[in-house]
Amino acid sequence: MISVFWHRRDLRIDDNHGLAKIAEKYTNVLPIFIFDTTILEELEADDKRVSFIYLSLKKLKKKYQALGSDLFVLKGKPLDVLKQLNKNHSIQAIYTNRDYEPYAISRDREVAQWASEYEIDFQTFKDHVMFEKDEINVDGRPYKVYTPYSKKWKAELGIIPEYNLNAEALNFELKQSLPSLESVGFREVLGVAPKVQLDDATLYNYAENRNLPAKAATSNLGVYLRFGNTSIRKMVKLAKAKSEVFLNELIWREFFMTIMWFYPESATHELKTQYRGIPWENNEDYFDAWRQGKTGFPIVDAGMRQLNETGMMHNRVRMITASFLVKDLCIDWRWGEAYFAKKLMDFELSSNVGNWQWAAGTGTDAAPYFRVFNPTSQQEKFDPKFEYIKKWVPEFNTASYPSSIVNHKEAREKILALYKTHLNT
Ligand code: FAD
Numbered sequence: 001m002i003s004v005f006w007h008r009r010d011l012r013i014d015d016n017h018g019l020a021k022i023a024e025k026y027t028n029v030l031p032i033f034i035f036d037t038t039i040l041e042e043l044e045a046d047d048k049r050v051s052f053i054y055l056s057l058k059k060l061k062k063k064y065q066a067l068g069s070d071l072f073v074l075k076g077k078p079l080d081v082l083k084q085l086n087k088n089h090s091i092q093a094i095y096t097n098r099d100y101e102p103y104a105i106s107r108d109r110e111v112a113q114w115a116s117e118y119e120i121d122f123q124t125f126k127d128h129v130m131f132e133k134d135e136i137n138v139d140g141r142p143y144k145v146y147t148p149y150s151k152k153w154k155a156e157l158g159i160i161p162e163y164n165l166n167a168e169a170l171n172f173e174l175k176q177s178l179p180s181l182e183s184v185g186f187r188e189v190l191g192v193a194p195k196v197q198l199d200d201a202t203l204y205n206y207a208e209n210r211n212l213p214a215k216a217a218t219s220n221l222g223v224y225l226r227f228g229n230t231s232i233r234k235m236v237k238l239a240k241a242k243s244e245v246f247l248n249e250l251i252w253r254e255f256f257m258t259i260m261w262f263y264p265e266s267a268t269h270e271l272k273t274q275y276r277g278i279p280w281e282n283n284e285d286y287f288d289a290w291r292q293g294k295t296g297f298p299i300v301d302a303g304m305r306q307l308n309e310t311g312m313m314h315n316r317v318r319m320i321t322a323s324f325l326v327k328d329l330c331i332d333w334r335w336g337e338a339y340f341a342k343k344l345m346d347f348e349l350s351s352n353v354g355n356w357q358w359a360a361g362t363g364t365d366a367a368p369y370f371r372v373f374n375p376t377s378q379q380e381k382f383d384p385k386f387e388y389i390k391k392w393v394p395e396f397n398t399a400s401y402p403s404s405i406v407n408h409k410e411a412r413e414k415i416l417a418l419y420k421t422h423l424n425t
Contacts, residue, residue, distance in 0.1 A: 002171055003093040007033045009128050010097045010228035011056040013063050015162050017127040022095035023169035030171040031064055033057055035075040035184050048311045048345055051189040054181045056229055061178055069170035075184055079110055091120050097127035100257055101349050102264045128228060129254045130157065130236055133261050142262040145366050150251045160233050194220040194312060198238060207245040213314035214387035222346025256354030259364060267353050268334065270362035278422050281330040289405050290325050291339060296404035299379040300324045302392035311345035316382050322359035323373040328411040333360035369419045372412045
């Protein structure tokens with residue numbers, strides 16, 4: 001008989017809540033990871049995120065091996081995989097950490113149902129966030145505005161726990177060699193692990209420099225938090241000690257997760273219902289120019305090219321490119337959200353949707369729709385020496401650089417009129 005710890009968004013051993021808990025109660029704990037074909041089917045063979053996961057699994061496996069145990073890497077529909085594992089080894093318990101996305105919730109519900117039929121002890125734990133679901137609320141209702149949410153979040157924080165593994169509870173008998181990435185249906189892409197920056201210089205100067213895309217002034221934690229290589233509890237402790245502004249960003253992440261938990265329909269529909277049904281122009285040529293970084297607006301083009309090449313884009317530039325797509329090109333925010341979802345290393349449904357709706361003025365933002373970023377003044381303010389632009393758009397200022405596809409001033413007036421008419425009808 002074995003007990004199973006199922007890794008998902010928590011590709012680490014240290015400070016892992018569910019893992020520590022199963023090892024407190026059971027022995028013979030087999031750690032597993034399942035390449036979920038339901039998710040993989042949607043992705044292209046050279047998806048950078050899959051390579052990142054694979055690299056992380058290699059490291060995790062080595063860590064388990066150093067403890068005398070092993071990580072089993074499996075592939076299939078999770079319920080089928082667990083059923084097969086149960087046939088082969090007889091499972092008494094499955095523990096895992098909670099995932100709050102709509103698909104994950106329904107997947108776990110099915111697993112819980114099956115486990116209860118077979119009298120398998122299935123338990124889930126809070127590990128990915130400091131506060132989950134409705135833990136931060138106002139009289140039982142969710143906050144829809146960030147500032148009061150973050151104040152309550154800070155007030156409720158208290159002592160941050162740490163969860164240590166009793167390694168003696170691991171399984172030491174079963175061994176598996178890591179399946180190749182090709183056998184999972186993917187090609188390995190190199191250079192997919194961004195350099196994490198949590199040194200004092202970065203954190204103490206974060207507030208001042210974080211908006212300057214030419215400087216390497218942010219943490220690059222996105223993808224590590226997404227897949228749980230890093231414990232959020234440890235990051236919050238660090239942020240509390242070194243940078244309030246950095247802490248505020250970590251709270252944005254949880255704020256958007258709370259919104260997605262309460263309003264899963266916001267993944268595809270405007271959170272503010274009065275904005276539903278805006279008649280977007282959705283010009284496909286403009287959309288192509290935006291995707292390729294050929295709009296003739298250098299800060300927009302630099303951002304899109306950085307995204308296409310690396311799977312990363314600086315936050316300030318994400319805001320500018322998103323505003324440009326929606327407000328200057330009059331393209332549905334869902335198109336942009338889907339493109340970012342396909343390309344971003346740190347893609348997180350709640351943060352991506354939340355930020356896109358923020359840019360479109362349809363989500364949680366307290367400000368009304370009429371904030372339209374001016375790409376030229378944004379460039380003057382945040383990349384005054386064109387350093388970021390020159391890095392990603394080498395032909396900038398030469399004859400081969402495209403001319404602007406729209407006139408910003410006219411586009412601004414047009415979109416404001418469109419929103420206004422829509423809201424008044
Ligand atoms: P840092 O500045 O070092 O911040 C530390 C961490 O705080 C980030 O890793 C992230 O977990 C969190 N964080 C920071 N800013 C935000 C924010 N605005 N919203 C939510 N969390 C935040 N972030 C994602 O993690 N996944 C996404 O899919 C995503 N899509 C976005 C789409 C748009 C249109 C915009 C404007 C922003 C998006 N962001 C997303 C937020 C932000 O751009 C990234 O989290 C950040 O750029 C990642 O780089 P970093 O780790 O160096 O961030």
